Amino acid sequence: MVQRPPIPRLDQLAYGGDYNPEQWPAEVWAQDVALMRAAGVNLVSVGIFSWALLEPAPDEFDFSWLDKVLGLLHDGGIRVDLATPTAVPPAWLRRTHPDTRLVDRTGAVLGGGARQSFCPSSPAYAQAAARITEAIAARYADHPALALWHVHNEYGGVNALCYCAGSTEAFRDWLRGRYDDDLAALNAAWGTSFWGQRYGDWTEIEAPTAAPTAVNPAQQLDFLRFSSDAHLANFRRERDILRRHTPDVPVTTNFMLANCKTLDYWRWADEVDVVANDHYLQAERADNVIELAMCADLTRSVAGGRPWLLMEHSTSAVNWQPRNIAKRPGELARNSLAHLARGAESVLFFQWRAARFGAEKFHSAMVPHGGTGTRIWREVVALGTEVLPRLDELRGTTVVADAAILWDWQSWWAVELEWRPSVDLDFRERVEACYERLWRDRLTVDFAHPERSLDDYPLVVVPSLYLTTPAAADNLRRYVARGGTLLVSYFSGIVDATDTVHPGAYPGALRELLGLTVDEFLPLRAGETVTLAQGLTGDVWAEAVELAGAEAVLRYTDGPAAGGPAVTRHSYGAGTAWYVSTRLDAAALGSVLPRVYAEAGIAPPDGVPGGVELVRRSGPAADYLIAINHTGDDAVLPAAGTELITGASCADTVAVPAGQVRVVRRE
Numbered sequence: 001m002v003q004r005p006p007i008p009r010l011d012q013l014a015y016g017g018d019y020n021p022e023q024w025p026a027e028v029w030a031q032d033v034a035l036m037r038a039a040g041v042n043l044v045s046v047g048i049f050s051w052a053l054l055e056p057a058p059d060e061f062d063f064s065w066l067d068k069v070l071g072l073l074h075d076g077g078i079r080v081d082l083a084t085p086t087a088v089p090p091a092w093l094r095r096t097h098p099d100t101r102l103v104d105r106t107g108a109v110l111g112g113g114a115r116q117s118f119c120p121s122s123p124a125y126a127q128a129a130a131r132i133t134e135a136i137a138a139r140y141a142d143h144p145a146l147a148l149w150h151v152h153n154e155y156g157g158v159n160a161l162c163y164c165a166g167s168t169e170a171f172r173d174w175l176r177g178r179y180d181d182d183l184a185a186l187n188a189a190w191g192t193s194f195w196g197q198r199y200g201d202w203t204e205i206e207a208p209t210a211a212p213t214a215v216n217p218a219q220q221l222d223f224l225r226f227s228s229d230a231h232l233a234n235f236r237r238e239r240d241i242l243r244r245h246t247p248d249v250p251v252t253t254n255f256m257l258a259n260c261k262t263l264d265y266w267r268w269a270d271e272v273d274v275v276a277n278d279h280y281l282q283a284e285r286a287d288n289v290i291e292l293a294m295c296a297d298l299t300r301s302v303a304g305g306r307p308w309l310l311m312e313h314s315t316s317a318v319n320w321q322p323r324n325i326a327k328r329p330g331e332l333a334r335n336s337l338a339h340l341a342r343g344a345e346s347v348l349f350f351q352w353r354a355a356r357f358g359a360e361k362f363h364s365a366m367v368p369h370g371g372t373g374t375r376i377w378r379e380v381v382a383l384g385t386e387v388l389p390r391l392d393e394l395r396g397t398t399v400v401a402d403a404a405i406l407w408d409w410q411s412w413w414a415v416e417l418e419w420r421p422s423v424d425l426d427f428r429e430r431v432e433a434c435y436e437r438l439w440r441d442r443l444t445v446d447f448a449h450p451e452r453s454l455d456d457y458p459l460v461v462v463p464s465l466y467l468t469t470p471a472a473a474d475n476l477r478r479y480v481a482r483g484g485t486l487l488v489s490y491f492s493g494i495v496d497a498t499d500t501v502h503p504g505a506y507p508g509a510l511r512e513l514l515g516l517t518v519d520e521f522l523p524l525r526a527g528e529t530v531t532l533a534q535g536l537t538g539d540v541w542a543e544a545v546e547l548a549g550a551e552a553v554l555r556y557t558d559g560p561a562a563g564g565p566a567v568t569r570h571s572y573g574a575g576t577a578w579y580v581s582t583r584l585d586a587a588a589l590g591s592v593l594p595r596v597y598a599e600a601g602i603a604p605p606d607g608v609p610g611g612v613e614l615v616r617r618s619g620p621a622a623d624y625l626i627a628i629n630h631t632g633d634d635a636v637l638p639a640a641g642t643e644l645i646t647g648a649s650c651a652d653t654v655a656v657p658a659g660q661v662r663v664v665r666r667e
């Protein structure tokens, strides 16, 4: 039983959200604090978008309103996650430094009047951001309400990539670092003998802007790495200023795990004191709670299993999806507790009070436009005052995972560049299908970087790892040789970090481990399917697999690979490596996985009705079972102990009413 160190300065489950008092007259602030207290709010994020108000002209500061707000919050016993407001530079920065403007890949200069419209590599931006950060840190370092620093907002969101002249220069500098100032090394890594792209001088290298045809994929990958690092440099600059003023106050920034493709969060997670995540339901999807669980598991995993903060989610509808579906009664609590179940130690919302103006006025909030007479407000109060205080003992306990799925941003970038064998190759789709299978089988998943140790897991799933480094391949071989069970999806192990095909037959990095070669990729036409033994159907992709030590578990019965192996199994050292060479959806994977689980020694819990989500937590004093009933029917599950939300004691079963959550401390 393990206990994780608590998040410094947070001594209870945090409840609250983004608070934008600057959008409201000062008379509302005291009322806000009173309502926050009534709702059980104990933490709010303040100042995220207020640079233009705090520094109305270059180097002229006005902290008067923020002083008052922080004072009121402190008097009300509400702690503050204080932001550096650097996600939106004031309009004067664009005016005085036009070189801070964001340029897209077609060369268009993007406008202001929105947010995050600045170049991440701009020295003028960096200087101005450091100045406002320094001013805020100096002023509020000793403020008694300060619990946490919230740097910026959602790095890598809308301004992930900038193609301006300054970014191009910064890209060249970054490349000099990566290739040790050796242009020949860059030419080799980028394969510039292809299409005569050889560079004779660093100044000839450009950002991968719009071009007449496909741009060099290695150049594109390096530009993505460079861009992730450019934002990271901005984060580090602010973090270091904050740490200098307040070494004991944790520093975070809100990630967008699973939904932000542009930042390599494995690298980022090592740089923050606490991992924090924003998650918004894909409201129209019927299975959106599975996606929620996946994002929460990925967040916990990049946090190294440590507690993390749910920095934003919504009380009901958002404003930016095509159809902004409202949450149904009870959904707010179920979503919140699903994050908590998977390791979050906060339930924070965007936003405290619904804005009356601006682009997000139709976004839900803790205090809707209709105020305290609304269903949402009642649910907000119930969660904050009746439920969360009873779940505080979950803090510091550990989520128990049954298996790992590999996740690699760089491989995601690579597989979705242009001119792949099929436009239907989709990294996230493969991860989601595998995740859904395990979720439906009530198995809890950690995500893992392909080069990090996998020894804790009896089963590792590799949904699509097109880019597989030699280090990752070694790691997987070592894992299986020592007794692990591995399940690999098609189009994995194909290229290295420079998008160069591994030598020899496909899948170069994994063929020895899988005991097979792929003679030819056989992508399928749109809508075309292939049939496998047992009547399973695949689509998108097939392969001509040649066995070289593996056995065929299922063969294709029709299609371009008819008669050939579709699903294979290879004993390797003390373990087993499975391979699936076509796209099976989560339902079809259900016919393959039972044998894989059995080999891995995993027994999915049975007797649990479909649509009831289960998570186990382990702590030094007790173990917990969290059950979330997403269905309209009451459920009964085996569990003995004390149910924390109702206080009921359970002799050997716990009732989980339709749409409710139950947390059993097991005895």
Ligand code: GAL
Pocket (backbone or CB within 6 Å): 153, 154, 278, 280, 312, 318, 319, 350, 360, 363
């Ligand atoms: C987030 C963002 C918030 C707010 C929210 C709306 O991505 O950080 O500021 O815009 O979306 O859903």
